[in-house]
Amino acid sequence: VSREPAAGRASSELDQVLALTPDGAGRYSAELGEGWTIGHAVNGGVLLAVLGEAFRRTLAAAGHPDPLAISAYYLSAGAPGAAGLSVETIREGRTMTTGQASLSQTGRDGHPVERVRALATYGSLDSLVDDVRTSAEPPEIPPLGECVSAMPPPDPAGDLPFLHRFDMRLDPATVGWASGSPSHRGVIQGWLRLVDGREPDPLMLLLAVDALPPVTFDLGLPGWAPTLELTAHVRARPAPGWLRVRVSTRNLAGGLLEEDAEVWDSRDRLVAQSRQLARAPMPQRGT
Amino acid sequence: VSREPAAGRASSELDQVLALTPDGAGRYSAELGEGWTIGHAVNGGVLLAVLGEAFRRTLAAAGHPDPLAISAYYLSAGAPGAAGLSVETIREGRTMTTGQASLSQTGRDGHPVERVRALATYGSLDSLVDDVRTSAEPPEIPPLGECVSAMPPPDPAGDLPFLHRFDMRLDPATVGWASGSPSHRGVIQGWLRLVDGREPDPLMLLLAVDALPPVTFDLGLPGWAPTLELTAHVRARPAPGWLRVRVSTRNLAGGLLEEDAEVWDSRDRLVAQSRQLARAPMPQRGT
Numbered sequence: 001v002s003r004e005p006a007a008g009r010a011s012s013e014l015d016q017v018l019a020l021t022p023d024g025a026g027r028y029s030a031e032l033g034e035g036w037t038i039g040h041a042v043n044g045g046v047l048l049a050v051l052g053e054a055f056r057r058t059l060a061a062a063g064h065p066d067p068l069a070i071s072a073y074y075l076s077a078g079a080p081g082a083a084g085l086s087v088e089t090i091r092e093g094r095t096m097t098t099g100q101a102s103l104s105q106t107g108r109d110g111h112p113v114e115r116v117r118a119l120a121t122y123g124s125l126d127s128l129v130d131d132v133r134t135s136a137e138p139p140e141i142p143p144l145g146e147c148v149s150a151m152p153p154p155d156p157a158g159d160l161p162f163l164h165r166f167d168m169r170l171d172p173a174t175v176g177w178a179s180g181s182p183s184h185r186g187v188i189q190g191w192l193r194l195v196d197g198r199e200p201d202p203l204m205l206l207l208a209v210d211a212l213p214p215v216t217f218d219l220g221l222p223g224w225a226p227t228l229e230l231t232a233h234v235r236a237r238p239a240p241g242w243l244r245v246r247v248s249t250r251n252l253a254g255g256l257l258e259e260d261a262e263v264w265d266s267r268d269r270l271v272a273q274s275r276q277l278a279r280a281p282m283p284q285r286g287t
Numbered sequence: 288v289s290r291e292p293a294a295g296r297a298s299s300e301l302d303q304v305l306a307l308t309p310d311g312a313g314r315y316s317a318e319l320g321e322g323w324t325i326g327h328a329v330n331g332g333v334l335l336a337v338l339g340e341a342f343r344r345t346l347a348a349a350g351h352p353d354p355l356a357i358s359a360y361y362l363s364a365g366a367p368g369a370a371g372l373s374v375e376t377i378r379e380g381r382t383m384t385t386g387q388a389s390l391s392q393t394g395r396d397g398h399p400v401e402r403v404r405a406l407a408t409y410g411s412l413d414s415l416v417d418d419v420r421t422s423a424e425p426p427e428i429p430p431l432g433e434c435v436s437a438m439p440p441p442d443p444a445g446d447l448p449f450l451h452r453f454d455m456r457l458d459p460a461t462v463g464w465a466s467g468s469p470s471h472r473g474v475i476q477g478w479l480r481l482v483d484g485r486e487p488d489p490l491m492l493l494l495a496v497d498a499l500p501p502v503t504f505d506l507g508l509p510g511w512a513p514t515l516e517l518t519a520h521v522r523a524r525p526a527p528g529w530l531r532v533r534v535s536t537r538n539l540a541g542g543l544l545e546e547d548a549e550v551w552d553s554r555d556r557l558v559a560q561s562r563q564l565a566r567a568p569m570p571q572r573g574t
Binding site: 233235258 | 358360363383412416421422423473506516518538542545
């Protein structure tokens with residue numbers, strides 16, 4: 001018995017969380033699996049990808065299936081379980097359509113709690129002109145075999161299930177923090193792919209921009225750095241294979257920091273850029 | 288007869304365009320003066336500052352008067368004249384409040400046309416912690432006297448009235464494009480202040496991030512580079528005096544580019560960072 005292509009695709013872990021159920025015009029239901037949590041919260045990149053899929057379903061009818069720019073304002077921490085999404089088309093243009101979306105869950109008191117509000121402009125990556133004048137160079141990352149796997153040992157009781165969704169190989173020069181010697185340069189970079197081999201696409205890039213450890217680790221600040229706002233630009237459809245991701249920060253001040261991410265594909269194309277404003281972890285004693 | 292401070296403040300050109308008229312709960316009217324146009328469109332930074340003021344009026348009641356992050360999606364070109372704004376509070380938190388806003392005008396057919404949809408998180412810059420660990424360095428810009436004034440000669444029929452709102456002195460190394468020799472490095476930087484001496488504040492920073500010539504000029508691409516999306520982070524209240532602004536791009540591809548701006552105040556503090564996704568001008572013959 002041959003499987004439908006859609007069913008085969010949905011067998012990847014990412015496609016399972018992106019398998020939204022239509023729930024009326026511009027409304028969808030999602031199931032945020034426990035596997036996408038870190039600590040007790042669902043990773044912000046997963047929420048962004050789920051929102052990205054809801055936008056895609058709504059805006060593709062206008063011929064604009066791909067995220068070009070998406071801005072997410074994080075309102076409260078996402079929990080594993082059911083989520084509801086709603087998408088509104090704001091303006092449909094010839095080459096781009098802009099929309100607004102919201103992701104909510106039912107809170108402990110039974111009332112809906114909004115997790116993320118987002119704006120996005122979608123277009124068609126395949127119909128962009130071929131002109132490439134980028135001056136950006138891919139980050140210099142040692143070969144895979146010389147990098148450090150970020151996957152923690154299997155531990156059913158562990159609180160980092162998110163990390164098991166990836167094969168992540170970090171540049172040894174940017175993992176000093178793991179052994180108590182952060183570089184203080186404000187950079188973490190490495191190779192990234194989904195552990196089940198699912199190839200990158202524009203929605204996977206939305207996940208990739210927030211998948212690495214917080215760049216604050218490299219500043220000697222362990223702990224959580226919750227995202228307040230994240231804007232991602234998807235600049236090209238990624239080629240199959242490993243991605244290279246570099247996160248960096250230059251301005252930790254006033255208890256906040258920006259974290260910039262860039263994502264390169266296997267053909268050396270800068271396929272996504274993002275910036276987020278995050279709350280810095282409180283400094284620990286001795287750092 | 289002594290004037291009220293509010294009236295005195297409103298005598299500056301920027302405060303005139305920011306003098307919104309309340310129009311019901313969360314609704315305001317603005318008058319976008321001809322002086323803020325470039326070509327036939329109102330500059331996007333002015334629209335961002337006007338939206339920023341509407342957010343401020345609505346969110347200040349929660350004790351959060353300052354923009355920390357604001358994302359604007361530009362839907363259609365703003366025209367001089369009346370505009371209507373509406374602001375909705377999405378989530379009010381202890382240290383920050385997030386809202387959504389829209390700026391519309393009446394189109395030629397008499398129907399409302401939305402110009403910009405925005406999300407923003409506001410807080411209190413004065414209550415942020417003092418910790419500053421930035422590794423960013425101010426751009427190296429020659430002294431004022433060695434820089435090039437960007438103000439065009441007075442010309443009532445000119446189409447660049449926006450430039451007359453500023454005293455802008457550009458680094459000679461980044462104005463080769465004005466004499467046909469763009470550097471192709473993708474950088475323009477210089478000193479900036481409002482021509483009437485109005486000191487910078489957080490809303491003026493929203494104007495400053497989109498006030499310099501498009502960075503595409505330095506890539507040898509004259510012409511307009513319309514903003515699709517712009518996100519600005521205001522990181523500190525600026526000190527009085529000249530600002531230094533640097534705009535740069537690394538990735539012009541597929542007919543789009545990112546333009547990053549950083550704004551430094553007279554005390555060498557990185558007070559604002561922004562990134563926009565813009566449509567690249569079509570290449571001219573011979574470039």
